[in-house]
Amino acid sequence: MAGNKSYTIVEYFGGDDGYRCGYCKNEKGNFSHGMWSHTMTVQDYQDLIDRGWRRSGKYVYKPIMNKTCCPQYTIRCHAVKFQPSKSHKKILKKMSKFISKGELPTGQDDGEPMDSVCEEAGPREPSKVSHAEVKCPVVTDIQKEVAECPAITEVQKEVADALPTGSEMPRKDPVSVPDGRTTATPPKPGMGADPSRPPCRKAKDLRKERRIQKEQMRQHADGVSSIVSPTPSTPTQTNQPKNLEDFINESLPDNSSHCLEVRLVPVSFEDPQFTASYEQSVALYTRYQMAIHGDDPSECSESEFRRFLCDSPLEAEYSPDGPEVGYGSFHQQYWLDGRIVAVGVIDILPTCVSSVYLYYHPEFASMSLGSYSALREIAFTRHLQKQSPKLSYYYLGFYIHSCPKMRYKGQYRPSDLLCPETYVWVPIERCLPQLENSRYARFNQDPDAGDARALKDVGRALVLYRRAVMPYAAYSRKRKSSSDETEVQQYAGLVGQDCAERILLYRA
Numbered sequence: 001m002a003g004n005k006s007y008t009i010v011e012y013f014g015g016d017d018g019y020r021c022g023y024c025k026n027e028k029g030n031f032s033h034g035m036w037s038h039t040m041t042v043q044d045y046q047d048l049i050d051r052g053w054r055r056s057g058k059y060v061y062k063p064i065m066n067k068t069c070c071p072q073y074t075i076r077c078h079a080v081k082f083q084p085s086k087s088h089k090k091i092l093k094k095m096s097k098f099i100s101k102g103e104l105p106t107g108q109d110d111g112e113p114m115d116s117v118c119e120e121a122g123p124r125e126p127s128k129v130s131h132a133e134v135k136c137p138v139v140t141d142i143q144k145e146v147a148e149c150p151a152i153t154e155v156q157k158e159v160a161d162a163l164p165t166g167s168e169m170p171r172k173d174p175v176s177v178p179d180g181r182t183t184a185t186p187p188k189p190g191m192g193a194d195p196s197r198p199p200c201r202k203a204k205d206l207r208k209e210r211r212i213q214k215e216q217m218r219q220h221a222d223g224v225s226s227i228v229s230p231t232p233s234t235p236t237q238t239n240q241p242k243n244l245e246d247f248i249n250e251s252l253p254d255n256s257s258h259c260l261e262v263r264l265v266p267v268s269f270e271d272p273q274f275t276a277s278y279e280q281s282v283a284l285y286t287r288y289q290m291a292i293h294g295d296d297p298s299e300c301s302e303s304e305f306r307r308f309l310c311d312s313p314l315e316a317e318y319s320p321d322g323p324e325v326g327y328g329s330f331h332q333q334y335w336l337d338g339r340i341v342a343v344g345v346i347d348i349l350p351t352c353v354s355s356v357y358l359y360y361h362p363e364f365a366s367m368s369l370g371s372y373s374a375l376r377e378i379a380f381t382r383h384l385q386k387q388s389p390k391l392s393y394y395y396l397g398f399y400i401h402s403c404p405k406m407r408y409k410g411q412y413r414p415s416d417l418l419c420p421e422t423y424v425w426v427p428i429e430r431c432l433p434q435l436e437n438s439r440y441a442r443f444n445q446d447p448d449a450g451d452a453r454a455l456k457d458v459g460r461a462l463v464l465y466r467r468a469v470m471p472y473a474a475y476s477r478k479r480k481s482s483s484d485e486t487e488v489q490q491y492a493g494l495v496g497q498d499c500a501e502r503i504l505l506y507r508a
Contacts (some may be wrong), residue, residue, distance in 0.1 A: 002131070004014075006039070006042040006317075007041075007314055007464075007469075007503075007504050008037065008040040008045075008502065008503040008504065009038040009039050009040075009464055009503070009504045009506055010034075010035040010036065010037045010038070010040070010060070010312075010503055010504070010505060010506065011035055011036045011038075011505075011506045012035045012487065012491040012505060013033070013034045013035055013036070014032075014033065014034075014487060014490070015031055015032055015034065015062075015064050017031075017041070018030060018031050018308055019031075019032075019305055021068075021069050021358070021404075022204050023069075023070045023400055023403040023406065024069055024070050024402070024403065026069045026070075027072075029068065029069030029070075030063075030068055030069060030070070031063070031064040031067045031068045032061045032062055032063045032064055032068065033061065033062045033064065033490075033494055034059060034060065034061040034162075035059075035061075035491075036058060036059060037055070037059075037060050037062075037313035038313065038506070039257055039313055039315060040060075040313035040314055040315070040329065040433050040503075041314075041315060041317070041502075042315070042317055042324075042327040042347075042348075042349050042350060043315055043349075043350055044499055044503055045060075045157065045229070045313075045347070045349060046312060046349040046350050046352070047496065047498050048060065048352060048501050049074060049349075049354060049498050050074075050100070050418070050423065051281050051397065051418075051423050051453075051494070051495065051499075052065070052074050052104055052420060052423070053495075054074075054397065054398065055312075055313070055347075056308065056314070057307050057309070057311045058309050058311050058312065058313045059132065060313070062494060063398075064490045065420040065440055066420075068242035069402075070399050070400050070402050070403055070439070071400070071401075071402065071420070071439050071440050072398035072399070073394070073398060073399045073400070073401075073418060073420065074397075074398060074399075074417070074420075075132040075391065075395070075396050075397070075399035075409055075410070075415055075416070075417055075428070076352065076393045076394065076395045076415060076416055076418075077378060077395075077396060077397065077412040077413070077415045078392070078415065078416075079353075079378050079381035079382050079392045079394045080316060080379050080382060081414050082382075082412065082413070083241065083243065083413075083416070084243075084244050084247065084375065085242075085253050085411060085413075086425075087411070088411075089242075089372075089376055090373065091228050091368045091371050091372050091375065092247040092248065092372070092375065093247070093376065093498060094259075094367065094368065095263040095367060095372055096250065097245075098257075098258065098367065098371060099256055099257070099258045099260055100253060100256050100257065101257055102257030102258060104364070104366060104367070105366045105367070106366060110340055138377055140264070154312075157159060160492050161319070172176070177260060183369060193447075201472035202409060205306055218423065220316070230471060237487065244375060244378060244382070245379055245380050245382070248375075248376070248379055254486070255311045258337055259336070260334065260336055261334075261335040261403060262332060262333070262334055262376060263332070264330050264331075264332055264333075264334070264380075265277065265330060265331045265332075265333055266316060266325075266326075266328060266329070266330055266331060266344075267309075267310055267312055267328070267329040267331055267380075268316065273393070274276075274331070277340060279335065279342050281305075281333075281340060281343055282302050282305050283329065283362070284340055284341075284342075284343065284359060284361060285300060285305045285309065285343075285359050286300045286301075287361065287362060288304070288359040288360055288361070289359070291362035292362060292365070297344060302417045308357075309331075309345050309356070309357060312328070312329035313330065314327070314328050314329050314347060316328035318357070319350075319388075321388060321390075322388050322391075322393055323384040323387045323391060324387055324485075325384075325389045326347065326348070327348050327349060327350065328347070328348060329344075329345070329346075329356075330346050330348060331343050331344070331345055331346075331348050332344040332345075332346055332373075332376070332377065332380070334360075334369075336372070337432060341360060341361045341363075341364055342358065342359070342361065342364070342369050343358070343359055343360070344357075344358045344359035344373045344376075344377060345357040345358070346377060348391075349391075350385070350390065350391065351390050351392065352391065352392075352394060352395050353377055353380060353381040353383070353384065353391070353393075353394050353395070354395040355374065355394070355396055355397055356376060356397075357394060358370055358373050371408070372431050374412065374444060375398065377394060378394050378412065381394045392394075394412070396412065396415075397409070399417060399428075401432070401435040401436075401439070402439045409431070410428050413428070414427065414428075415427075415428045416428060417443060417444060418443075419429045419443040419444040420440070420442065420443075421442045421444065421449060421450075421451070422442070422444040422446075422449045422451055422452070423451060423452075423453065423496075424443075426443035426444065430443065430445075431443050451493075451496070452496060453455060453488070453496040453497050453498060454493060454496065455492045455496065455497040455500045455501075456497075458472055458485070458488060458489045458492050458500075459471055459472050459473030459476075460473070460498070460500065461488060461491070461492045461500040461501070461505060462501060462502070462504050462505065463488075463504065463505050463506075463507050464504040464505065464506045464507065465478070465507045469504060472488055472492075472505075475507065476480075479491045484507070488505065491505060
């Protein structure tokens with residue numbers, strides 16, 4: 001319930017049936033609880049994903065961790081503390097080089113797309129519910145749109161100085177040898193280095209030495225005593241590591257080969273930008289699914305695109321202490337020279353940006369767009385955090401240690417995994433040793449710790465029955481039957497106390 005105006009309404013399906021696993025291809029090994037969400041507030045979804053749930057369209061599911069073949073652990077990155085790794089910088093430089101010079105690298109993408117969807121555990125059709133029974137509130141038009149035109153340029157490679165002359169290097173007549181003896185005997189022709197010269201030194205050390213010498217000479221010229229050390233401010237600033245935004249926002253030369261623009265568009269058919277780009281997005285999605293995932297055309301039709309990536313239970317919401325763009329579901333479109341080449345589907349929630357899916361033009365498969373879009377979404381999260389301090393995390397979907405291709409999500413540090421039993425966050429470094437020994441692991445090291453947000457009294461869970469909202473205790477008296485009590489208890493345990501006392505569980 002948001003401001004006593006909106007409800008979350010779900011139908012719970014249970015999780016007894018096994019589905020085909022999209023990761024290890026086990027035909028019946030994928031088990032998950034599921035529920036169809038007719039409408040959902042962003043706070044309720046935030047609470048649900050903090051208990052291991054994820055959405056695919058309007059279908060919300062939670063893997064049965066100790067039963068499924070490939071346990072899927074919720075992972076989040078501390079966006080504000082994030083520093084790009086060497087491989088991340090390489091990806092950003094690769095994009096910069098392409099934008100600047102138009103050079104597409106050869107080879108395939110070295111990272112998986114941000115695909116957090118349980119592929120084979122598809123949503124069941126919800127019960128036939130009349131609009132009078134489940135009335136969704138009107139979605140407010142989103143009036144603001146974020147258009148980022150990144151200033152990206154090729155990072156200039158450091159060019160080594162020319163080899164130093166002999167006069168720049170101090171000489172020592174004897175040459176040291178490993179056993180401590182010295183010798184001045186010249187080697188035979190063609191054998192080893194010139195013994196009259198010292199061992200080679202690294203170019204960077206020589207450059208540093210020359211900088212110090214030049215600084216001292218300058219100080220002498222200015223009348224400053226050579227005893228005074230050069231001011232460390234310049235070297236300190238030079239040695240400061242670039243942050244994520246530095247790599248993204250470097251200015252482009254005037255003669256750049258391409259122009260890349262990132263636009264944030266709310267997922268709403270009432271939004272003119274969304275509708276104007278809809279057909280182009282559908283065509284791109286179809287092309288991506290067929291080329292990258294090998295889908296049949298019937299599996300990636302316009303209706304599938306709409307159900308999968310446009311239908312969202314989340315209501316657009318605004319808050320005085322929230323981000324300017326508001327909360328809800330969005331498409332982050334990557335426009336290259338006037339056409340869409342990639343789309344990242346994201347949810348903006350009270351404390352995080354949650355990645356849902358990414359699809360892109362197969363022509364750019366070598367650009368590592370899965371990793372590149374994740375880095376852009378982390379930077380976007382940091383931007384939103386400046387407007388709303390509590391919005392400081394980036395959720396990458398599920399981390400699947402048993403699937404090597406999905407381990408790349410653990411490279412966005414610092415990051416945490418969600419304990420599947422106590423729902424506390426644990427740094428991934430502490431989790432990995434356990435996952436090396438077992439596919440399923442409880443990360444909380446306190447053996448006495450339990451689920452702090454478990455619902456103690458199932459009678460307090462809210463039920464929507466015949467257009468009336470009531471606690472389950474009142475519902476069970478009206479029905480005079482406890483045939484579904486086990487199912488309601490299971491549902492209430494999975495969503496936790498906060499959600500069970502806010503979300504309306506639809507009962508026909």
